Every structure is written in structure tokens, then in C-alpha cells.
Amino acid sequence: MIHLKGVMKNYDVGGRQVAALRNIDLTIRKGEIFGIIGHSGAGKSTLIRTINMLERPTAGEVVVDGVEMTKLGTGKLQLERRSIGMIFQHFNLLSSATVADNIAFPLRLAKLPKEEIARRVEELIGLVGLTGHGSKYPAQLSGGQKQRVGIARALATNPKVLLCDEATSALDPQTTGAILSLLLDINKQLGITIVLITHEMNVIRTICDRVAVIDGGEIVEEGPVTDVFLKPQHRTTREFVAQVSDVAAIGLETSGSAAAGNRTLVRVTYIGEQTYQPVLYETMRETNVPFVILQGTVSKLKDTPYGQLVVELQGQEGGAEQAIALLRGRGLDVEVIQHG
CATH class of the missing domain: 3.40.50.300 (P-loop containing nucleotide triphosphate hydrolases)
Structure with missing residues (x-):
């Protein structure tokens, strides 16, 4: 045009x-x-x-x-x-x-x-x-x-x-x-x-x-x-x-409940219908990884729903990596903010 x-x-x-x-x-x-x-x-x-x-x-x-x-x-x-x-x-x-x-x-x-x-x-x-x-x-x-x-x-x-x-x-x-x-x-x-x-x-x-x-x-x-x-x-x-942005820069803040070196901060982004589905909960239950939601929002870009969460994954690093891989495999965008 x-x-x-x-x-x-x-x-x-x-x-x-x-x-x-x-x-x-x-x-x-x-x-x-x-x-x-x-x-x-x-x-x-x-x-x-x-x-x-x-x-x-x-x-x-x-x-x-x-x-x-x-x-x-x-x-x-x-x-x-x-x-x-x-x-x-x-x-x-x-x-x-x-x-x-x-x-x-x-x-x-x-x-x-x-x-x-x-x-x-x-x-x-x-x-x-x-x-x-x-x-x-x-x-x-x-x-x-x-x-x-x-x-x-x-x-x-x-x-x-x-x-x-x-x-x-x-x-x-x-x-x-x-x-x-x-x-x-x-x-x-x-x-x-x-x-x-x-x-x-x-x-x-x-x-x-x-x-x-x-x-x-x-x-x-x-x-x-x-x-x-x-x-x-x-x-x-x-x-x-x-x-x-409804999800501010998280910096190095954590829940304070995990032992040093046993936490991973990630930003998880949902787009479309997955925004309203319990994908995070189901993944963490499947991998048995404790987690804390530090920040989050659900909104729209024109007609497209989206969600963003800043999540602290707790426990051993291998469990966090498995959870991240599963989330990505289910179509979510996962950005690692900080390890340890």
C-alpha cells in the first residue's frame, strides 16, 4: 500500500x-x-x-x-x-x-x-x-x-x-x-x-x-x-x-526465602489464549520446583491478550533448568534474569 x-x-x-x-x-x-x-x-x-x-x-x-x-x-x-x-x-x-x-x-x-x-x-x-x-x-x-x-x-x-x-x-x-x-x-x-x-x-x-x-x-x-x-x-x-510496562525492572530483588545460590529469576511472557491458562502452575507441579511470583500483569496489545510474570525458581539449578525448558517447550517466552 x-x-x-x-x-x-x-x-x-x-x-x-x-x-x-x-x-x-x-x-x-x-x-x-x-x-x-x-x-x-x-x-x-x-x-x-x-x-x-x-x-x-x-x-x-x-x-x-x-x-x-x-x-x-x-x-x-x-x-x-x-x-x-x-x-x-x-x-x-x-x-x-x-x-x-x-x-x-x-x-x-x-x-x-x-x-x-x-x-x-x-x-x-x-x-x-x-x-x-x-x-x-x-x-x-x-x-x-x-x-x-x-x-x-x-x-x-x-x-x-x-x-x-x-x-x-x-x-x-x-x-x-x-x-x-x-x-x-x-x-x-x-x-x-x-x-x-x-x-x-x-x-x-x-x-x-x-x-x-x-x-x-x-x-x-x-x-x-x-x-x-x-x-x-x-x-x-x-x-x-x-x-x-506493568512489570518493572526487577533488579536483584528476591523473595529472601531461598538459600543463596539456589534461586533463578526469570521473566515469563504469555501471548494469546495461554495468558489465561495455568501453564506455570502445571509446569512447576510437574517438575516439583518451588516458585514465587514477584511481579505480574495481564493486559492486551490491541486485541491480543498477554501476560508477563517475574518468577523466582527455588531449589537446585537442574530443576530450574528443567522447568525453563518445559515452559519454553509449551510456547512461552522465558528470559533468565539472574542465576544464583
């Missing part, structure tokens, strides 16, 4: 070239919700804006639904942009226009008939949950309602792709949850491909299918959210996961 190949973006700063993006290779599949996460200044906003050519890359290719965007002239680019909607952190609404007129704005630019515009606006107002608010002005709306208007406006021309530029960063946690739920519903109902950038890992784990981590203008980690969240490889990724 979206392919970025060798994308680079340089800015001229004081007569010298500063790289904002470095050799970005990225593929975003049709119909998925793809997240891009990074710290401020990492290049994530520049990256998402290259998709609709609001930022023209210095080098590389940007292909959206089979169209090479970097080769389009002004006229054709404007036409292609109708298939790429965009919502913004600070809403970017017309303050002197009503909700209905804000949503109608791109339709009027496309010179659609008045009757069609009216029908489409009414349909979108209902879709985003703003029925009865069409005649209000932005100043009369809450932040969440303003963002709903922004989403409706972005969807006005029936785009194939929806770009979300920090769409929830200006909202409180409860409103953020409502907006993420709306985006998830839109994705499911319309099959639209959603690309969102954020600096909040909670946004990624709530609605995204896959994620790319950007640092210093480079993609440093990429993959399914379940893999990246539960097994982060890069330092930056681990920092973001730590923001929302």
Missing part, C-alpha cells in the same frame, strides 16, 4: 545540510494501523509528511497505492492527496466556520454538487459521533469534539489512507481513549489504512498492528507490536516500553 525506499530528507541550517531522515525503508500494508514512535526531534513528523508530499524528500521513492508521489507535478499531486486524509495535533479547524462547514471544506474544494456535500457531511457527523453539533463553532467544542471534526474532515473525500500527526497528544487520557476507539472503529468499518505518529507507547499498544521506532532520523526497530513491545531490542524502544 505504502512503500518508502531509501527516503532521505535534509534541511539547510545556517548554510550546512542537516539530515532529518536517513535511508528510510518502510512498507505499510493495506488496511493496517501502523504506528511510528519516536522522541521529539527524531524525525517522525517529517517522515509521515513525506507520504503526502507536504515534505518532499531529498532522495528516495514514496509510493502510495502504486503511485510514485515524488514524480507528480502540482496538479496531479493535489488530486492524489484527496486519497490521503490527515488529522493534526492541534485540530487546524477554521474558527469562523461551523462543524458542518469545516467538514465540507475539502468537498467544496473538489467542487462536488451541493446536495452531495450535504449528504456526505451529515453521514460523517454521524460516523464520528457529533450528531446535533453541525451548527456549532469550534470555540463551542471540547478538545475531543474538535478532533472528531478533524477526523470527519480528513475522511470527507473517501481517502484510502489516513495520516495522524500526534492526533491525541493535546487530549486528556479519557478523551485519548475515546479518539483511539473511534480510529479503530473507522479502520474496521472502512478498511482504511491508518498511519499514526506518537511519542506515547500506550497509543501504539492500544490500536496498532505494527510499529516502527525512529531515532535520529533512522528506523532502529520495526515489527508487529507484540514482538516490539514484549521483546524490545533497541535502547530507544526499551525506553518507550518502560513508560507503560
